Amino acid sequence: MFSIAKQSFLFGRKLAGISVPRVCFLHYGASSNVVANAVKFGSHDGQRRPTAKMPKLTDIGSRTLFGPEQDSFRETVRKFFQKEITPHSQAWNERGYTDKEIWEKAGSCGLLGINIPEEHGGIGGSFADACIIMEEHKYGSEEQKQKYIPDMTAGKKISAIAMTEPDAGSDLQGIKSFARKDGSDYILNGSKIFISTGWLADVVVVVAVTNKEAKSAAHGISLFIVDADTPGFKKSWLMKKIGLGASDTAGLFFEDVRLPASALLGEENKGFYYLMNELPQERLLIGVHACAQSEFMFEETKQYVMQRKAYGKTLSNLQTIQHKLAEMKTEICVARAFIDQCIALHEVQQLDAQMACMAKIWVSELENKIAAQCLQLHGGAGYLYDTPIARAYLDVRVQTIYGGSNEVLKDLIARQILAPAKKI
Known part of the structure; x- marks a missing residue:
């Protein structure tokens, strides 16, 4: 997944x-x-x-x-x-x-x-x-x-990366998992939820607080490499989701997990900045997938309406269907142009956080729109779980949620828009 x-x-x-x-x-x-x-x-x-x-x-x-x-x-x-x-x-x-x-x-x-x-x-x-x-x-x-x-x-x-907690999703500064120093070792306690590949993972990167007295939460977070067979590390049940069924998702629990200093990934208390440095790329990735999925759903639906008959003719002969196909293709091609521009910018390390947020928001929301419209054009067949379009409809729903919910990302874009005005 x-x-x-x-x-x-x-x-x-x-x-x-x-x-x-x-x-x-x-x-x-x-x-x-x-x-x-x-x-x-x-x-x-x-x-x-x-x-x-x-x-x-x-x-x-x-x-x-x-x-x-x-x-x-x-x-x-x-x-x-x-x-x-x-x-x-x-x-x-x-x-x-x-x-x-x-x-x-x-x-x-x-x-x-x-x-x-x-x-x-x-x-x-x-x-x-x-x-x-x-x-x-x-x-x-x-x-x-x-x-x-x-x-x-x-x-x-x-591998998996364990960031999300029951009370900390998009706001990583709210995490509670804590790794305290014990000599040269660390003792890790805490829990994570909604961890993709958490069930199959052989090794996990865990985000944890290492300095509760830091001047801000962002200054006291570190990353640790934890092998799945480490004593005190346990996995929850396999979580059942409405979509992305083949992507194993689990909760992770850490009870007095002793980690050597060599388990620290990077420098102590720099974990939040490492993660923030990666978010533009992560959001671009969501956009890359969303655009490819939209293209697939469009082609799947185009093929269906060219074969399905109603009132003695194929659905594709109906003007209302033709217009809907025209609208969808136009929107997808506009999205493709923007995503490819983002990819090209990233290749030369010029993709900024604002543009990555725009890519994630626009294309993930378009993907959900395309999924709903394509399912509608499939009629009753689109409501059958065994059809690709039905599974796509369920799978794409999470795209506006993870990687930073679109509501949070809109706030980040707004800050950038208004930043120059605030300095005056």
Whole structure:
């Protein structure tokens, strides 16, 4: 699921010390839908055309961000999803988690750790390369890098990041988990909730308070690497969600968990700033996925209305349906242009927090709108859970919630808009 990518990549990035987003992990869940993009490929005519001019929004060979080698890579990724993910997606959704073996298969195909440098055990690709996988579905010590990253890139270890608590969601400064010093060790106590890949995780990055007397909460938060077999670390039941069924989600509990000093990720009391530094990339990731999912849902619906008959003709012959398709394609293509602009800016490290918030808000809300409209155009068939559009409708709902709720992000954008006026 998208949350697998979102939550897991921070761990690898922090260890590797690289300035790229958290996009190296495969997107499994809602992506049984995005995976459907893999059925047919677009033609390569040597000319890069904008998405809006392609026969299908999901065709390969458009978008100036990518070149022929990346097109070939995208075809490889699609084939992997079609062969290894799609046949199992419904079973995983019903069960609540994926098979661990699929991670190793992905690793053996070079689909994990795409933009982690080779010297740290990754593939060494670019952010744009990593976005291909997402669309289809500097702080660590050298010891930490060598211990975890190679196994994560190979799919032998699954990771998670534990931030959210029962009383602290978008506001990370409200967390209560506490790690107190005991000699050179730390003793960790606390609980986390809604942790993606928390059920399968072999290793978890835990956000905890280390200085209750700091001048502000932001100055007293640290990150710790906790192995799943550490005494005192327990996982809750597998949480049942309305969407993203194949993405395992769990609560985590830490009771007098003793951690050596080597478990500290980066510097003590710098954790909040490490996390804040990553949020623009995380929000861009949500936008990347939301745009790809919108394209999939549109193409799925277009195909349906061209086949479904009513009153002696196909639905696509009805003007009201034609206008709705025109509106949806226009909105999706506008979103694609903005997302690709954000990707290009990020490649040169010029994506700022305000623009990333805009991307997350606009495209996640559009994605929900497209899902509702596409389900409506499917009629009764769209209300059946076994149809891709029904599952997509459930999966996309969380996109406006995690990564910072859209309401919170609007407040952040407003602060930037009004900041110059406040200085006068």
